[in-house]
Amino acid sequence: MQNPIHLELSRRNLLVTSAASVAVAGAAKGPLAAQEAGDSMPHKSRLTLTVNGESRSLEVDNRTTLLDALREHLHLTGTKKGCDHGQCGACTVMVDGRRVNSCLTLAVMHDGDRVTTIEGLGRPGALHPMQAAFVKHDGFQCGYCTPGQICSSVAVLEEIKANIPSHVTGDLTVQAVVTPTEIRERMSGNICRCGAYSNIIDAIVEAAGTKA
Numbered sequence: 001m002q003n004p005i006h007l008e009l010s011r012r013n014l015l016v017t018s019a020a021s022v023a024v025a026g027a028a029k030g031p032l033a034a035q036e037a038g039d040s041m042p043h044k045s046r047l048t049l050t051v052n053g054e055s056r057s058l059e060v061d062n063r064t065t066l067l068d069a070l071r072e073h074l075h076l077t078g079t080k081k082g083c084d085h086g087q088c089g090a091c092t093v094m095v096d097g098r099r100v101n102s103c104l105t106l107a108v109m110h111d112g113d114r115v116t117t118i119e120g121l122g123r124p125g126a127l128h129p130m131q132a133a134f135v136k137h138d139g140f141q142c143g144y145c146t147p148g149q150i151c152s153s154v155a156v157l158e159e160i161k162a163n164i165p166s167h168v169t170g171d172l173t174v175q176a177v178v179t180p181t182e183i184r185e186r187m188s189g190n191i192c193r194c195g196a197y198s199n200i201i202d203a204i205v206e207a208a209g210t211k212a
Contacts, residue, residue, distance in 0.1 A: 047111035051076070052120025060107050066100070067091045069107035070117060078118040078147045082191075089190030092148035092155075093117050099155035101189075118147035121154065130154050133203035141194035149190050153204045156186045160208075178208040 048057045051074060058073050067084075070076045070093070079102060082090030086104040093102045094116040122128035130153050133139070140146040159166075160176045168185045169176055176182065183201050192200065 045108045045111075047108055049107075049110060049112075050114045052116060058107075062106070062108055064107045065103050066093070066095075066105050066107045066110060066115070067102035070102065070115070076117050076119050080144055080147055082145070082148075087191070088145065088148075089152060090145045090148040092152045092190065094151055094155055097155070097158060099152050116151070118151055121150065128154070130157075130203070130207045133207040134200070137199045137203040137206065139196055139200045139203040140192075141196055145190065145192050145194075149187075149192065149200060152187060152190045153200070153207070156183065156204065157208050159186065178205060180205070 043061060044059050045062055046057065046059045048055060049069075050056070051070070056074055058069065060069055060073060064073075067079060067081055070079050071081065079093055080090040081103065082088035084091075084103050086101040089101065091102045092099050094100070095105075095110060095113050097114075097116075122131045127135070128150075130150050134146065134150060134153075139149070157178070160178055160182065163176050165172050165176060166182060166185045168181050180201050183204050184197075187200070187204070
């Protein structure tokens with residue numbers, strides 16, 4: 001039977017030899033090679049977004065979400081961070097006219113895109129029709145989800161206008177119409193913890209110019 005001491009020495013020798021091999025290989029490549037390898041994967045990127053009609057240039061970490069770019073870099077804090085997992089819809093904005101959960105997409109993926117946030121829809125004294133309808137019908141309580149609800153609502157009406165069907169669209173051969181059933185389905189990704197759903201539906205229907 002092999003002596004345990006000799007076995008331990010063999011293991012130690014193996015580790016020493018391996019470490020020496022790694023050191024020699026690293027020295028052979030040199031610091032320049034290591035630097036070039038690091039430079040091949042930059043950590044930051046420059047990009048330009050058209051946000052609410054204004055061109056904005058910024059440099060962000062490649063891991064920065066569009067949500068954090070809007071809030072932390074451009075200080076547009078109307079867009080809210082709720083679950084940060086794409087489950088609540090509080091961070092909804094419109095990119096090139098289509099609604100997205102800004103917490104689920106990286107800012108660097110939208111270089112050159114047009115982004116519309118709640119700040120770009122209207123302002124005090126000149127509200128967007130959807131904002132005015134939400135106020136009229138009490139479509140909010142705490143208000144935290146409201147920016148995402150309104151951005152999503154505006155995009156929903158554009159989707160229906162473009163005849164994009166949903167899972168509850170009954171006839172794909174005719175123009176889609178605004179109905180409470182369509183609105184509930186299309187808005188199902190926007191969660192209101194206060195439960196103002198019926199008022200939100202009334203607001204969207206009024207903004208669409210149809211009877212509730």
